[in-house]
Amino acid sequence: MNQKKENEFLTNYHLENYDRPSVAADIVAFTIKNKETDDYRKLSKKELSVLMIKRNEYPFKDYWALPGGFARKDETLEDTAIRELNEEAGVSDIALMQLQTFSDIRRDPRGWIISCAYLALAEEEQFHITAGSDAAAAEWFQIKYDLIQEKSEEIMQGKCKVKRFELQLMHSDIKLEANIDIKTYFTAKKQRTEYEITNIQGIAFDHAKIIGFAMEYLRENLNGSKLAFELLPKYFTLTDLQQVYEAILDEELLPANFRRKISDFVIETDEITKGAGHRPSKLFKRNIEQFN
DNA sequence: CTATCCCCGGATTGAGCCAA
């Protein structure tokens, strides 16, 4: 390499001569909320919930959005995500993993803004939600994500499958909604998937799409991964684990099958639950070596 | 008041059927 020419090139290179996007990080934080029942003998119900913040500035003032914000010059996007989670929801010390980049042309009305979405999974207590300084409120919304329509149509060189999902986010009286069409185009050589929001109420930006993507990711990668375990304490019962699966998949599973299927991923301990109004259950821990 | 029994709601497991 010719160092002199390299330096000369860099001196004359002006980044500002080119169009550049702003870059942001958004966080999809999920947890399992336990809803107690009035009968002490019954188990609490588990609900999958997503963290939303109420915006206190324009655009989308008073709408609900995922926590997130712009990257600063001196930080990585992961740093941005961690900082925004803290500034907007008072959350710290949570593990994040990168989910996907969202770069639709008009995803943000302010202009060319690319967002990198991060996924955070943890027990509710680990989050310590408080409305941070940069948001009017931070709340857990119970999430429902149901397939409501499925069709397949012929296109020029193949076919297109469209799945319409209804996303509902609920927190006390507040209900946010969106329909998300997931279109998968199958042509001879490749397959391509697009997400499209067809109907939206109360959710800022393209965040309904990001939540939909995160739900798809969770459901597709649940089996054989540690995802479900991140939402549980170190020691848990198999029923707890099954209920987490059911909350994510929105589907009832059969205990006998479930136990057989996940048996390699858990290790039995000598501990049992106490104080429940029924037979005590064994506690298990995750078998880390088995995960992909 | 105390010892028991029974029921509720669950946990766990084995046998066996069926379809791919």
Add this chain to the structure above:
DNA sequence: TTGGCTCAATCCGGGGATAG
């Protein structure tokens, strides 16, 4: 053969009811 499922049996802790 494998996985998905159903069914039935058995085990258990806690509360209410009951007999002593």
